[in-house]
Structures are given as C-alpha cells and as structure tokens.
Amino acid sequence: MQIQPAMPRSWRPETKPHKFCPGCGHGIVLKALGEAIDELEIQDRVVFGCDIGCSLLSWDFFNVDTVQTHHGRTTPVMVGMKRANPELIVVAYMGDGGGYAIGTQHLVNAATRNDRITVILVNNTQYGMTGGQMAPTTLPGQKTETTPFGRDPELTGYPIQGPEMVASITRDGAYVARGTVARPRQLKEFIKRALQNQMAGRGFSFVEALSTCPTNWRTNAEDTWKFIEKEMTRYFKVGEVKVPPELARGKGEREDG
Amino acid sequence: MARPVKILLAGEGGQGVQAVAEIIAEAAYEKGREALYIPNFGIEQRGGVSLAFVQVGDEPIGPPRFETADLAIALSDRAVVRSRPYVGPETTFIYDSSIGTNHLPQGVARLVAVPAIEVSKKELHPRVFNVMILGAVIGLTGVITVEEAKEAIERRLGHRFEKDPALRELNHRAVERGVELVKGKL
Amino acid sequence: MPTKPKPVEGEKKVFMTGNEVVAWAAAAAGAECMYGYPITPQNEIMHYWTRLAPKFGLIFLQTEDELSAGFTMLGGVLAGRKSFTATAGPGNTLMQEPLSMAEMMRLPAVVVIQQRGGPSTGQVVYSQQEVTLTSLGGNGEGLRVVYSTSSHQDLYDYTIKAFNTAWRYRFPTFLLGDGYQGKMREPVVMYDPEVRGVELVPAEPYVGRPGTPGVDRPPAHLRNAYSIEEELYEAVMELVREYEKVAPEIVEHEAFGVDGARVVAVAHGVVFRAVKGVVRELRQQGVPVGYFRPITLRPFPADALRRVAATGVRLLVVESAYGQLARLVKEALSGLPAEVHGLYKPGVLVGQGEIATRIKTLVQGG
Structure with missing residues (x-):
C-alpha cells in the first residue's frame, strides 16, 4: 500500500503531482476549493473555469468538468453558462492580471448584475506565467x-483593492472575502461560503486569495512567507468584506492580518 | 425586365416621410406586389434630413438603394439638396411650394410645386401633412390606390381611430386632398 | 415538461426588416440564448429577440462589450443551449477573440454580422468590408463557415441553416449580412423548419452531463492552450483535416449564364442583387455575360469557380470593398491564367449603370 498525502476526493489523482512551481500558492488555493467541493458534495454539479496565466495549469486538476478560457474571459464564459443552465455551480478561477487588468470590465459588470457565479482570484502581486x-x-x-527599480505609485498607482471594490458595487446578496494561503483553513471556509452563496442563489460571490510566487519574487521559503504575511497584508486586509445576513450566522468573522 | 417604380422621399425629421414610405411599401406588399423600403440611417439620423427609398414592382426588387428616382419628393430646402444626387433626366421632382427655388435641380423631366404645407395648415391640420404627401405620391404614380392607402393607414392607426373617429376622417381627407393637389400636374 | 409554443407555425409571408427576420429565424431554428452588445446596424436583432423572449422562453443578456457577448455565448453553448450573438464593424473585430476560442475548441456558435463601413468606426450604414475579417479573422486558420446573404429570404433560410451547420459540424458559423439588409423591408416567407422537412440538429451539453466526473464518467477537460509546438500542431492539423473533409458538404454557390460567357461577374451579398439584374438584362440583349455568386465565403466554392474560369472567360469582381472578395477569388484561381478585373467601391453600393458599363467594356475586349 502506498502512502499519499491527503488529497481532496474531487482532485484528479492522474494529474498529480501538479504542474505549479515549488512554493507556489495555487496548489493550496485549489486544495481549499477541492475540500469545499467535497464537503458540499457538489462534484457532479460544479463546472470549473480557469483563465490564462498560471491558473490555466489547473485545466485538468479536478475530477470536475473544466473549461480553460482566454485571458480575462473566464468570468463571461461562466456567466453565460450559469444563465443558460442555473443548475450548474460555476467557479471562475483567475489571477490578478485576468481579474483586475484585462478582464476588469467583466468582473465589474458581473458583480453589478449580481450574477450567481463564484469568482476565485489569486493575488500574487505580479504576472507569473509571463515572467x-x-x-x-x-x-x-x-x-x-x-x-525594475520598484513600483512608483506616482507613475503607476497603488495596489488595487479588489474585494473592497467588488463589495462596493454589489447588492446585499453578494459575498466578498479576502483569504490567504497562509491560513488554508480560513481560506477553505471563505470559498465554501462563496459556493454556498451561489447555491442559495443569493448573488455574486468573490474570494481573493493572497498567494505566493517565490519563482518571480526570487525569495527563499522564509522570505516568501514573510512577504505574504507581513508585506502583502499591509495593503490587503484578510477577512470577509461583505456577507449576506443569511450567511453571517456562520463563522468566518473578519480576521485582519 | 420590368423595372420597379423608384420613389425617393426626403424631409426634415418629424415631417413623417418614413411613415409615408412604409405605408406605400406595405400597401403594395399587401396587394401582392414586390416592394422594398429602406430609410437612410447614418449618424445624422438624429436630427438631420430623413431620406426614404421605396421601390414597387412586379418582380423581385434589385439593390435596395437606387441611383435615379422616377419620383423624388423634397419637403425642405435641405431635403432638396440631399435629393439631388438621386435625380436624373427621367425624374419627376416634387417640392413644397414654400421652398425657395435656388437649389432646385435642373434638367429633370418635370418640376412640380405642391402647396402641401400651406393646404394642410389652412384646410386640415399640420399633423396630416405627410398623409397629404402620401396622396400626392399616389396621384402621381398610382403605385397603390386611395383605398389601399386608407387600409394601410387603418392598420397603423386603427387603434387611435377607435378612440377618435374624427381623426380617421381627417386622414382620409388628407389622402384625397393630396391626390387632388397633383391632378393635372403630369 | 410542457412543450414550448413554436415561434413560427406552418408558413407565412410577411413584410419586415432583415434584423427582425433574423430574430424570428433564430427562434425558429431552436436558438435559446442570445448574448449581445449594442452596435448599429444590428441592434434590432436584440430588440426583436427580447420581445420574443418571454413568449418562447428565450434567454437574453446585454453584456458589457462584444468580448463578453462572444464569451457568454460560448458559456451558453458549453451548457448545452444553442446560443448566438450579432455584431458589426469594430464589434466584429472584438468578436474574433471568442470565435478564435470556438475554432480551437471545436465549439459551435452562430454570429450574425451586419457589415458597416470601416476601417475604425467608419460609417454605421453599409459595407462589404468585413469579408476578410469574418472569413479569416483571429490568430488561426479561418476554420469557420461564412454564409453571405443577399435577401430577406436568404436571411431566414441561412439563419436556420447556420445553426444546423454549426451544431452538425462544430465549427463557428457566421451569417454575413450588412446594414442595408438589416434595415430594409421586403417580403419574406417564414416557416416552421419541420414543415419544410428541415430537421434541427440538437444541441448537447459539453459540461454538467449526468454522473459524477471521475466516478461515473471521465471529466470534461476542455482547453485551448497547449504546452509544446508539436502538441498544438497535432491539434490544429486534426481541425484542418476535419474542416477539409466537411467543406465539400457545406460549400454553396449559384451561377447563371456562365456557359459561353465572355465575362462572368462575381459578387456576393447586396451587390449580387445589382449584378444579377444587370447580367440578366444584358443576357436578354444577347451580351455574352454570366454571374457567379459565392454563397459560402468560407469554405469558398473554389472548384466551381475554377471550372468557370477554365473556359477562358474574364472575371469581373464587383464589391463594396477594395478587393476583399477579389482576394478570395484570386486565391481560388491560383495557377489558372484567368483574368480577374475589379469594380471596387468600399462602403458604397455599386450602381447598376456602372456595372453594366464595365461589363460591356470587358466584353468588347477593353
């Protein structure tokens, strides 16, 4: 008998080990998603959509129907799918470039329309796949x-506050949170609640996940964790930003980092 | 090959030339003839000169826009100018008598002034000005009959006539008066 | 489940705008979803679709742009519903991105293009300048079907056919009209496809089929990105082989008077209406002239045109663009010593007088 690390049932063992770089946070986010799918027993109803960028490497990650789309376009594909078949539980998985740059108009409008989809956006402070x-x-x-000399806010602005923006443009039924791969259990809860919110048909559900990229950050293990836990949380507050009253009775209170 | 009758209507926005064009085309279609109608709809469609191209014939109509109208009707100064590219030696050119004659096209088959604006104001009501124009087109081309025009108007405005039968009467008189205005002009 | 009412029962003749015809035809073809973004001259397709929607249980979403219209459409397709969109000009430019994904992933989709003038914003009225973009757009090999319509009857017939072609062969399918066709009114016979013996190809879901993926069935893992050159090469060549295999079943044209002709006019769309009238009239006068109309611009009826050109006729390509159709013609005739002349009027309908004069000059050897 072979001993394997615990793997969510909804993961596809044939495609493991996965293709992400050592130390990459994507695996942790996708584990949290896999566990949430398992706990909610929705593997047969979930459709996973992944964007371009490192998130595309998850196209065969799950034993879940999956569509890999174009850069920034996962949100509209999942919106069109959900509206065509509301029985499906759809997840749009993307990076910060896909959600906050090339696909911002889709994110903003889907949120404004209160589309019943779940968006999981991985924030690792830069474009990973393109270098x-x-x-x-x-x-x-x-x-x-x-x-190369450091981001100058005078020239290129400050880091976008994604969940705060989404919270401000959505209606009451929306669920918005920011988790981090540094707290996997909390992240799983956020993702689970984002899926439950969609299943209840309440509204748009959005989870930003702070994540690591030691390859492009050029950091060792210690500095990687220092960056995500100390540096990133100076700009990105971890916790739930908007919770529909029906969901608020559960746990998941804001835990500022 | 039998050519269709080609009619160009040109007027200011609000003068109702598109409604006239639609009524002619629809009435011709209803009586089993071939008909095609297309408005101009460029960016200037909001508040400029409105052009309508209508063709009625007995065989399927060719291209939707024609080069030369058999009958062109212009209801304002600007409409005269906009119509000029579509007139030729065979064209009968109708214009409202209130329009100055400076820009009128030369070398057309006939130039006919019709006092439609004045008559509609004095004898009927300005709102049926375009229905008089419809009557003028019928009088000049015979593409549809007065009765067919009345039926087409009924299809469009019947629900309004139910509440206000006098309005039906006004429209009918406007068509007839339009026909009279052009009697003997050809 | 109660059966939905049919949008078009039996057969009826009507007089309406082309955009309205498209909306009715799409509903009659079994389309269930329209996702769209406003742009002139196709807006009325959305206007009529939204009015039909409550009665026939149809889905509509006005999206934030054409990228979203195209990608939501593909989402609808993946969920198993016949979906379509409509656009024009700059919207067609953006639409190439989602349609490129459809091409790579072999997804059916129907896009109605009502051409307007270009480049850029151009004009909002009429043109035939979207031939190259629609036939060969996107960063790929142009593996799509393009039907060029020239009348309201075409709009009705080929909208229905476009859905069947797309769902039968799983290549994105375009209906290429123009602003004149969209806005003009002329008679058209609408019919329930079944009454004419036209069977509607059913749509199947790509995701969310019964059973748990990985347990009862393999998961659907649909991608358009490949790791290495050879992997993509294999995928593209498979698509090309499939496309080339089915192309002869799809390709369509119509011709008249080509036998014994000295000049054959080649035209499509609304310009074809002008050419048809001129050629038929000249033929009656004894002028040796014919016409050739490609109905599918992709795949192009190359074999049929080569047979015409092989007789040594002179070809006159007439179009409201600066040689976009001519480029397809010249490619089709590659290697033949055929003379290809052009009458190009980008963004303007070509006048019948002009066409007649040019044909006569060419017949006389000028």
Whole structure:
C-alpha cells in the first residue's frame, strides 16, 4: 500500500503531482476549493473555469468538468453558462492580471448584475506565467520585470483593492472575502461560503486569495512567507468584506492580518 | 425586365416621410406586389434630413438603394439638396411650394410645386401633412390606390381611430386632398 | 415538461426588416440564448429577440462589450443551449477573440454580422468590408463557415441553416449580412423548419452531463492552450483535416449564364442583387455575360469557380470593398491564367449603370 498525502476526493489523482512551481500558492488555493467541493458534495454539479496565466495549469486538476478560457474571459464564459443552465455551480478561477487588468470590465459588470457565479482570484502581486511583470496588485516599491527599480505609485498607482471594490458595487446578496494561503483553513471556509452563496442563489460571490510566487519574487521559503504575511497584508486586509445576513450566522468573522 | 417604380422621399425629421414610405411599401406588399423600403440611417439620423427609398414592382426588387428616382419628393430646402444626387433626366421632382427655388435641380423631366404645407395648415391640420404627401405620391404614380392607402393607414392607426373617429376622417381627407393637389400636374 | 409554443407555425409571408427576420429565424431554428452588445446596424436583432423572449422562453443578456457577448455565448453553448450573438464593424473585430476560442475548441456558435463601413468606426450604414475579417479573422486558420446573404429570404433560410451547420459540424458559423439588409423591408416567407422537412440538429451539453466526473464518467477537460509546438500542431492539423473533409458538404454557390460567357461577374451579398439584374438584362440583349455568386465565403466554392474560369472567360469582381472578395477569388484561381478585373467601391453600393458599363467594356475586349 502506498502512502499519499491527503488529497481532496474531487482532485484528479492522474494529474498529480501538479504542474505549479515549488512554493507556489495555487496548489493550496485549489486544495481549499477541492475540500469545499467535497464537503458540499457538489462534484457532479460544479463546472470549473480557469483563465490564462498560471491558473490555466489547473485545466485538468479536478475530477470536475473544466473549461480553460482566454485571458480575462473566464468570468463571461461562466456567466453565460450559469444563465443558460442555473443548475450548474460555476467557479471562475483567475489571477490578478485576468481579474483586475484585462478582464476588469467583466468582473465589474458581473458583480453589478449580481450574477450567481463564484469568482476565485489569486493575488500574487505580479504576472507569473509571463515572467514576473507588474500587476495592478504589485506593492509600492516592489521590483518586477517592468518595474525594475520598484513600483512608483506616482507613475503607476497603488495596489488595487479588489474585494473592497467588488463589495462596493454589489447588492446585499453578494459575498466578498479576502483569504490567504497562509491560513488554508480560513481560506477553505471563505470559498465554501462563496459556493454556498451561489447555491442559495443569493448573488455574486468573490474570494481573493493572497498567494505566493517565490519563482518571480526570487525569495527563499522564509522570505516568501514573510512577504505574504507581513508585506502583502499591509495593503490587503484578510477577512470577509461583505456577507449576506443569511450567511453571517456562520463563522468566518473578519480576521485582519 | 420590368423595372420597379423608384420613389425617393426626403424631409426634415418629424415631417413623417418614413411613415409615408412604409405605408406605400406595405400597401403594395399587401396587394401582392414586390416592394422594398429602406430609410437612410447614418449618424445624422438624429436630427438631420430623413431620406426614404421605396421601390414597387412586379418582380423581385434589385439593390435596395437606387441611383435615379422616377419620383423624388423634397419637403425642405435641405431635403432638396440631399435629393439631388438621386435625380436624373427621367425624374419627376416634387417640392413644397414654400421652398425657395435656388437649389432646385435642373434638367429633370418635370418640376412640380405642391402647396402641401400651406393646404394642410389652412384646410386640415399640420399633423396630416405627410398623409397629404402620401396622396400626392399616389396621384402621381398610382403605385397603390386611395383605398389601399386608407387600409394601410387603418392598420397603423386603427387603434387611435377607435378612440377618435374624427381623426380617421381627417386622414382620409388628407389622402384625397393630396391626390387632388397633383391632378393635372403630369 | 410542457412543450414550448413554436415561434413560427406552418408558413407565412410577411413584410419586415432583415434584423427582425433574423430574430424570428433564430427562434425558429431552436436558438435559446442570445448574448449581445449594442452596435448599429444590428441592434434590432436584440430588440426583436427580447420581445420574443418571454413568449418562447428565450434567454437574453446585454453584456458589457462584444468580448463578453462572444464569451457568454460560448458559456451558453458549453451548457448545452444553442446560443448566438450579432455584431458589426469594430464589434466584429472584438468578436474574433471568442470565435478564435470556438475554432480551437471545436465549439459551435452562430454570429450574425451586419457589415458597416470601416476601417475604425467608419460609417454605421453599409459595407462589404468585413469579408476578410469574418472569413479569416483571429490568430488561426479561418476554420469557420461564412454564409453571405443577399435577401430577406436568404436571411431566414441561412439563419436556420447556420445553426444546423454549426451544431452538425462544430465549427463557428457566421451569417454575413450588412446594414442595408438589416434595415430594409421586403417580403419574406417564414416557416416552421419541420414543415419544410428541415430537421434541427440538437444541441448537447459539453459540461454538467449526468454522473459524477471521475466516478461515473471521465471529466470534461476542455482547453485551448497547449504546452509544446508539436502538441498544438497535432491539434490544429486534426481541425484542418476535419474542416477539409466537411467543406465539400457545406460549400454553396449559384451561377447563371456562365456557359459561353465572355465575362462572368462575381459578387456576393447586396451587390449580387445589382449584378444579377444587370447580367440578366444584358443576357436578354444577347451580351455574352454570366454571374457567379459565392454563397459560402468560407469554405469558398473554389472548384466551381475554377471550372468557370477554365473556359477562358474574364472575371469581373464587383464589391463594396477594395478587393476583399477579389482576394478570395484570386486565391481560388491560383495557377489558372484567368483574368480577374475589379469594380471596387468600399462602403458604397455599386450602381447598376456602372456595372453594366464595365461589363460591356470587358466584353468588347477593353
């Protein structure tokens, strides 16, 4: 008998080990999603949509029907799918470039329309797949390939406050939270509640997940965790930002980092 | 090959030339003839000159826009100018008598002034000005009969006539008066 | 489940705008979802669809842009519903991105293009300048079907056919009209496809089929990104082989008077209406002239046109663009010593007088 690390039932064992870089946070986010799918017993109803960027590497990650789309376009694909078949539980999975840059109009309008979809957006402060360029989430002073001397807020602004923006443009039924791969159990709860909110047909559900990218950050393990836990949380507050009253009775209170 | 009758209507927005064009085309279609109607709809459609191209014939109509109208009707100065590219030696050109004659096209088959604006104001009501124009087109081309025009008007406005039968009467008189206005002009 | 009422019962002749015809035809073809973004001259397709929607249980969403219209449409397709959109000009430019995904993933979809003038915002009225974009757009090989309509009857017939072609062969299918066709009114016979013996190809869901993925059935893992060159090469070549295999079943054209002709006019869309009238009249006068109308611009009726050109006729391509149809013609005739002349009027309908003059000059050897 072979001993394997605990794997969510909804993961596809044939495609593991996965293709993400060592130390990448995507695996943790996808584990949280897999566990949430297992606990809610919705593997047969979920459709997972993944964007371009590192998130595309998850196209065969789950034993769940999956569609890999174009950069920024996962939100509209899942919106169109959900409206065509509301029985499906749809998840749009994307990075900060896909959600906050090239696909912002889709995110903003889906949120405004209160589309009954769940968006999970992985924020690792830069474009991973294309080699570490500045993203809307890059921290002031952070060095990337397109800000080699550090991001200058005078020239390129401050990190986008995604969940706060989504919270401000959605109606009461929306669920909005920011989790982090540094707290996997909390992240799983947020994702689970985002899925439950969609299942209840209440409204748009959005979880930003702070995540790690040691490859492009050029950090060792210690500095990686220091960056996500100390640096990123200076700009990105972890916790639930908007919770429909019906969901608020559960746990998941805001835990500012 | 039998050519269709080609009619161009041109007027200011609000003068109702599109409604006239639609009534002619629809009435012709209802009586089993071939008909095609297309408005101009460029960016200037909001508040400029309104052009309507109508063709009625006995065989399927060719291209939706024609080069030369058999009958062109212009209801304002600007409409005269906009109509000019579509008139030729065969064209009968109708214009309202209130329009100055400076821009009128030369070398057309006939130039006919019709006092439609004045008559509609004095004898009927300004709102049926375009229905008089409809009558003028009928009088000049015979593409549809007065009765068919009345039926087409009934299809469009019947629900309003139910509440206000005098309005029906006004419209009928406007068609007839329009026909009279052009009698003997050809 | 109670059966939904049919949008079109039996057969009836009506007089309406082309955009309205498209909305009715799409409903008659079994389309269930329209996702769209406003742009002139196609807006009325959405206007009529939204009015039909409550009566026939149809879905509509006005999206934030054409990218979203195209991608939501593909979401609807993946969920198993016949979905379509309509656009024009700059919207067609954006629409190439989602349609490129459809091409790569072999997804059916129907897009109605009501061409307007270009480049850029151009004009909102009429043109034939979206031939290249619609036939060959996107970062791929143009593996799509493009039907060019020239009358309201075409709009009705080929909208129904477009849905069947798309869902039968799973290549994105375009209906290429123009602003004149969209806005003009002329008679058309609408019919329930069944009455004419036209069987509607059913739509199947790509995701959310019965059973738990990985337990009762393999998961649907649909992608358009490949890791290495050879992997993509294999995928593209498979698509090309499939496309080339079915192309002869799809390709359509109509021709008249080509036998013994000295000049054959080639035209599509609304311009074809002008050409048809001129050619038929000249033929009656004894002028040796014919016409050739490609109905599918992709796949192009190359074999049929080559047979015409092989007789040594002179071809005159007439179009409201600067040689976009001519480019398809020249490619189709590659290697033949055929003379291809052009009468190009980008964004303007070509006049019948002009066409007649040009044909006569060419017949006389000028």
